[in-house]
Amino acid sequence: MAGYLNRSHLLSPVESKSLSLDDKSDSFLATRTEMTTSVCWLPDVGDSPLKIFVLAKKKINDVFVGIQSYVEESNKFLSSIKVESNIVSEQLVKETSNFRERITGIRDVLTRDHMKVVFFGRTSNGKSTVINALLQDKILPSGLGHTTNCFLQVEGGDTPEPYLLTEDSNDPQNVQSVAQLAHALNSEKLGDSSLVRILWPKEKYPLLRDDVVLVDSPGIDVSPNLDEWIDKHCLNADVFVLVANAESTLMLTEKNFFHKVSERLSKPNIFILNNRWDASAFEPEFLERVRKQHLDRTIAFLVDELHVCTRLEVEDRVFFVSAREMLQARLKIKQGLAPHTGALADGFQNRYFEFQDFERKFEECLSKSAVKTKFEQHTQQGKAIIKALQHIMELTFENSHKKKKEKMELRKEHKERLEFTQQQLRLLTDEVKHHIGHLVHKVEQQVAKALNEEIHRLNVLVNEFERPFHPDNLVLSVYKKELHTHVEEGLGSNLRSRLSNTVAMNVESSQKEMIARMSSLLPQEHRQQMTNIMPRHNFEVLYRINCDSLCSDFQEDLEFQFSLGLVSLMKRFLGPRNTKRAKETIPRPIGIAHQSPNAEVKQFFQPSSDYLSIVQQIALVSPTSQTAVGTLAVGGFLVRTVGWKVIILTAGIYGLLYAYEWLTWTNKAKERAFKKQYVNHTTRKLKLIVDLTSANCSHQVQQELSSTFARLCQLIDEVVSEMQGVIRRLDTEVENLDECLAMSRILRNKAGYLMSELETFSQQYLQYDQ
Numbered sequence: 001m002a003g004y005l006n007r008s009h010l011l012s013p014v015e016s017k018s019l020s021l022d023d024k025s026d027s028f029l030a031t032r033t034e035m036t037t038s039v040c041w042l043p044d045v046g047d048s049p050l051k052i053f054v055l056a057k058k059k060i061n062d063v064f065v066g067i068q069s070y071v072e073e074s075n076k077f078l079s080s081i082k083v084e085s086n087i088v089s090e091q092l093v094k095e096t097s098n099f100r101e102r103i104t105g106i107r108d109v110l111t112r113d114h115m116k117v118v119f120f121g122r123t124s125n126g127k128s129t130v131i132n133a134l135l136q137d138k139i140l141p142s143g144l145g146h147t148t149n150c151f152l153q154v155e156g157g158d159t160p161e162p163y164l165l166t167e168d169s170n171d172p173q174n175v176q177s178v179a180q181l182a183h184a185l186n187s188e189k190l191g192d193s194s195l196v197r198i199l200w201p202k203e204k205y206p207l208l209r210d211d212v213v214l215v216d217s218p219g220i221d222v223s224p225n226l227d228e229w230i231d232k233h234c235l236n237a238d239v240f241v242l243v244a245n246a247e248s249t250l251m252l253t254e255k256n257f258f259h260k261v262s263e264r265l266s267k268p269n270i271f272i273l274n275n276r277w278d279a280s281a282f283e284p285e286f287l288e289r290v291r292k293q294h295l296d297r298t299i300a301f302l303v304d305e306l307h308v309c310t311r312l313e314v315e316d317r318v319f320f321v322s323a324r325e326m327l328q329a330r331l332k333i334k335q336g337l338a339p340h341t342g343a344l345a346d347g348f349q350n351r352y353f354e355f356q357d358f359e360r361k362f363e364e365c366l367s368k369s370a371v372k373t374k375f376e377q378h379t380q381q382g383k384a385i386i387k388a389l390q391h392i393m394e395l396t397f398e399n400s401h402k403k404k405k406e407k408m409e410l411r412k413e414h415k416e417r418l419e420f421t422q423q424q425l426r427l428l429t430d431e432v433k434h435h436i437g438h439l440v441h442k443v444e445q446q447v448a449k450a451l452n453e454e455i456h457r458l459n460v461l462v463n464e465f466e467r468p469f470h471p472d473n474l475v476l477s478v479y480k481k482e483l484h485t486h487v488e489e490g491l492g493s494n495l496r497s498r499l500s501n502t503v504a505m506n507v508e509s510s511q512k513e514m515i516a517r518m519s520s521l522l523p524q525e526h527r528q529q530m531t532n533i534m535p536r537h538n539f540e541v542l543y544r545i546n547c548d549s550l551c552s553d554f555q556e557d558l559e560f561q562f563s564l565g566l567v568s569l570m571k572r573f574l575g576p577r578n579t580k581r582a583k584e585t586i587p588r589p590i591g592i593a594h595q596s597p598n599a600e601v602k603q604f605f606q607p608s609s610d611y612l613s614i615v616q617q618i619a620l621v622s623p624t625s626q627t628a629v630g631t632l633a634v635g636g637f638l639v640r641t642v643g644w645k646v647i648i649l650t651a652g653i654y655g656l657l658y659a660y661e662w663l664t665w666t667n668k669a670k671e672r673a674f675k676k677q678y679v680n681h682t683t684r685k686l687k688l689i690v691d692l693t694s695a696n697c698s699h700q701v702q703q704e705l706s707s708t709f710a711r712l713c714q715l716i717d718e719v720v721s722e723m724q725g726v727i728r729r730l731d732t733e734v735e736n737l738d739e740c741l742a743m744s745r746i747l748r749n750k751a752g753y754l755m756s757e758l759e760t761f762s763q764q765y766l767q768y769d770q
């Protein structure tokens with residue numbers, strides 16, 4: 001604001017020294033002069049008012065660079081948030097994306113923004129001369145008659161050489177001098193609405209350097225295309241300067257044109273320069289009256305007709321100047337001469353100061369208007385975008401916070417359930433192990449008891465076997481095989497009928513109990529899977545009693561044995577083991593071959609080999625043995641004591657008994673003997689495998705229950721790992737939400753910062769009226 005308040009539109013040292021304050025005839029002028037002089041001699045404490053625009057433009061551009069990167073960052077952040085997380089809607093992300101385009105558009109416009117002033121007036125009123133005076137150089141051609149035949153836009157170029165650009169071509173045309181420019185313009189066939197851009201090196205011209213664009217126009221009295229002019233060249237103008245001729249009154253064409261302008265634009269900034277005021281100096285007695293007349297008319301026009309300014313403001317909008325004189329003075333100064341050497345008439349100093357005054361007011365107005373019109377809208381748009389983004393970030397922050405809370409609660413729930421499940425599973429595992437151990441032990445006992453009972457009843461089972469028996473070896477081996485199978489099947493089926501139901505029921509109830517207990521650890525949706533684990537078939541224990549191999553060493557003894565024979569008696573009294581030992585102590589006679597089992601017919605006529613051998617052995621051994629002598633002595637004693645008759649009778653009865661038993665030793669008797677021997681043998685063998693069989697059966701039960709439990713555990717493990725997966729996923733989600741929270745907080749704060757930047761910009765550059 002310093003520029004506006006302390007504006008000191010100074011004369012250069014040459015200018016100030018060369019002027020003399022000798023003309024105080026006009027009161028209005030005097031006031032102006034006084035004011036201008038007082039301003040003129042103020043120290044140079046600030047820049048040109050145009051700098052405000054330059055600074056504002058730089059500032060707003062900087063702010064928008066920040067806004068652009070902020071919008072980019074926001075867009076990137078919002079796009080990275082997954083839609084399914086429901087933190088930010090797809091529509092909002094799209095909206096942010098649109099903001100990017102809008103900001104890019106605004107930045108584009110901002111970099112191209114400049115202060116535009118358009119000069120209108122009738123032909124030869126001095127429009128080109130005013131522009132030259134403002135630029136302090138002869139840039140535009142001027143002269144009597146219609147010299148400007150199209151719109152000429154003078155703007156700052158970055159090259160050291162001036163050039164012009166026409167609408168039809170992008171090729172720059174070199175322009176070294178005004179004459180060259182006039183020639184170039186004349187050689188082009190240009191319509192009165194067309195625009196030629198003349199780019200002069202901005203470093204040489206302060207106005208151009210400060211982004212001012214000056215537009216000269218053809219005389220409004222020579223063209224009927226005023227509407228087109230307005231549409232094409234006026235809508236983005238910040239200031240209009242009506243260059244009127246002080247030698248004549250304001251014409252209808254000029255008035256009509258500005259009526260049209262003010263219809264299209266709200267409150268256009270219009271300056272009226274009553275040019276050629278030097279001509280009035282030749283009639284000083286009418287000077288004040290003429291000036292008053294002009295002033296009254298222009299005030300009436302601007303205030304009452306156009307309503308573009310107030311009566312107070314209008315004094316800063318109407319000036320009486322001599323552009324030609326001003327230009328000449330400035331050219332003289334450039335040549336190192338005093339400015340008044342360029343004077344055209346008396347009263348130069350007043351006109352000089354008034355032109356300076358015009359320049360100051362014009363620049364202030366231009367800068368102020370341009371800042372407002374160019375940047376206010378952008379600032380508002382920037383604020384709206386930042387506000388919207390700030391709101392989005394707040395929403396994102398709130399939603400992230402809410403989601404994080406939900407996820408944390410869910411995670412806690414899952415974690416607790418997981419820990420509970422794992423703890424319960426540990427307890428249940430111990431319990432199930434114990435239960436299985438108990439059941440296995442019980443089954444083992446049951447099987448052992450049942451098998452022992454079956455072994456005791458084995459003779460019944462063997463006697464139930466009714467295949468034709470024959471002692472022939474071949475037939476006997478088949479008979480044995482079938483008997484093994486019969487016993488095997490019989491034992492198996494007896495054990496099954498005694499135990500299967502009980503064991504199966506125990507196993508099934510244990511399985512059901514396991515499933516029921518473990519189901520309670522699972523979520524509802526997995527419980528069905530648990531029930532599927534229950535085996536479809538009923539559990540059955542396999543008893544696996546292989547009699548064939550178990551009794552493979554069974555050797556039947558079907559030879560006839562007299563029940564009162566020595567061997568039988570020894571067996572009866574000494575037991576089979578002692579008998580065998582006794583037999584072994586008696587030396588076998590040489591030449592007595594082992595009896596063939598097939599010599600049954602011979603045996604019928606001969607006493608049993610055992611019996612004979614013992615007798616023979618006694619006979620053979622006795623003469624040489626002291627025992628035999630003793631035996632003979634005992635025999636002799638018996639003969640002498642009981643007598644021959646008794647001995648013969650006893651021997652006869654003994655022989656008869658022998659004959660009876662020998663005659664009744666039939667196949668049936670052999671079958672009975674065989675079965676008896678088989679039962680004894682098998683009983684002995686089976687007793688050996690009772691523990692093994694019961695252990696085997698209990699092992700089957702253990703396996704069945706363990707495998708069911710293992711499958712249940714596997715399912716629980718799956719559920720547990722699923723829960724762990726859910727917890728890990730929730731952890732990641734919480735982490736992401738934390739990032740989201742942090743980022744949305746940062747971006748929300750950044751939005752606040754940018755908003756304050758825009759506010760500061762508004763206060764600094766847009767609200768100076770207040």
Ligand SMILES: Nc1nc2c(ncn2[C@@H]2O[C@H](COP(=O)(O)OP(=O)(O)OP(=O)(O)O)[C@@H](O)[C@H]2O)c(=O)[nH]1
Nearest residue numbers: 124125126127128129142143146147148276323324
């Ligand atoms: N005496 C006097 N002559 C002036 C003044 N301003 C301009 N002239 C002269 O008026 C003539 C026309 O000036 P221009 O600047 O070409 O006028 P213009 O309005 O641009 O004319 P067109 O381009 O034809 O529309 C020139 O000969 C100028 O020297 C002035 O303040 N006093």
